[in-house]
Amino acid sequence: MKQATDFRVSAGSQNVRRVLQRTRGKATGPITRLAGPSDIGQLIKPFVFLGYIGVKSPIETETPLHPHSGIATLTALVEGSLHHQDSKGRPRSMSAGGIEWMQAGCGVWHGGFAKTTGSVKLYQLWIALPPALELSTPSEIFLKADEMPSEGPAQVLLGRLNGQASPISEPQPMACLNVRLSQGERWRYTPPRDHDVLWISVYSGSLDAGEEVSEGELVVFEQSGHSVDFLAKEDCGFLLGSAQHSPFDLIEGYYSVHTEQAALQSGEQEIGRQGAQLCADGRISAERAAQVAHQMSTATKS
Template sequence: MRATADRPVVYRTRGRGHGPITRLMSPSDLGEQLKPFVFLDIFDANMSEMTAAGVVHPHSGIATVTVITEGDVHYDDPEAGQGYIEYGGVEWMRAGGGVWHGKELSSGRSERVRGFQLWLALPSELELAQVESQYIEASAMHHVGPAHVIIGTHEGVTSPVKAPVGTTYLLVTLAPGERWTYTPPADHTVGWLALSHGSLVGTVTGSAGEMLVLAEGEDVVELVGGADGATFVLGSAIPHPHDLHLGYYSVHATAEGLVTGERNIELLREKLEGLGDRRRASGATPIYRG
């Protein structure tokens, strides 16, 4: 068993805001250091307004992970059915060889919604894989104490999300003064967290809106909720072994994969334009997988 040790914060950021969305990490900055975690947005918005302002756009080579920390959103997909994603639930999409999306989630039962969208760089064997998406409601997810297991395994509990091995992503809420210790799996030397609500006190300090990068290593992380508690996401992983090959909407493990992914995206665009308006009665536009 690994001994408890301080795992210092080596970098912190509040990112760059654009309206209701703040970019905390991009593939060209922190994503290069924290891969397979390559992109992180925190959003706090009226969902109807955010959906109206958004556009359908492409991706390849990555997976996207959306979690909600306050409020809920509605999903409406011909293959997955309809329902609500709220705290503890997740939308997972493996873009793989190419996909167009951006409006598959619409306004839910709450006026406002707050949460995170994360991108994961896929391993080379999956960077051009078939598109796969999951909408998993909170009731079908698993948790250990205050930690909902969004991706991977934590303390013997495994998420139903079909993510590549070697990555753990948790959604955690601590009460005021509550102490929680995270022991990363073996070889998970990449680590970070980002706060949605409240604050952390003690060895690791932070407040809502901050992303904290932890020192490289496998030491445990001790976290304590501040006076108003804390809600945050935490990621740990085995480092991604490939250089990042960046397109405008794509991140690939190989240069060849990027060329193929972007070619696939263009072919999908031509097909998508011929389909016209694909909006459903709920206001959602389903992911286009081709």
């Protein structure tokens, strides 16, 4: 999976990779849902969900413990700081440039109290795990900004760029980059040979990528292996996802995404078992466990 080493350019690409779809998503309070498994996630799988949170002043919130299975989640904090709890209920702090990677696999619960400091911008990205990993043992890792490699203007969150590799072992061929450009700066992204999925989400400023893209937009490019040239219209930052398009189906539950119905059933059974243990440990109420079980049992599975 070799990439071109000349990633700063002064001219456009010979093959223009056109924009296939763009959206500003659906906002509920500070949370904007940009993509989900039943819509844009079908175009950009294995990336199946992208949510964005942007707040300009400190907030405190309590998210009920809830489960996931069949996916991995990447939480990328691009501005500010966040204090929350990991899946074991232990306090964790994140600052700008830091990430949390949680591979839910066969099933894991997380949530709890969280608060922000100052202005905060963060993404949560769901990645559908392939059959070999969708029922794997859950794992979780937190990395600080200085533990993540960079190449030029790009911080490498997943995958690799020009020999710089993320410390996270990605579940299949993919890359996720946090890119910051200064006004007037040009940058070219040349995907690895087997990558045909490409999208960006701009969290500050605006840029030209064949079409102008501004803060708050998610843009999906057509499936191909062509490079894309970016020109910063002003200082800007964006998240970029690149991958080999997943050939696997997306079977959705209320909290889970799997590749087949049997795997979803296994994941939800494990979630139920863990829910009973969380009740015994006093971390959730019997009512909460019953609510989650009801949600899973009544969800439409396709």
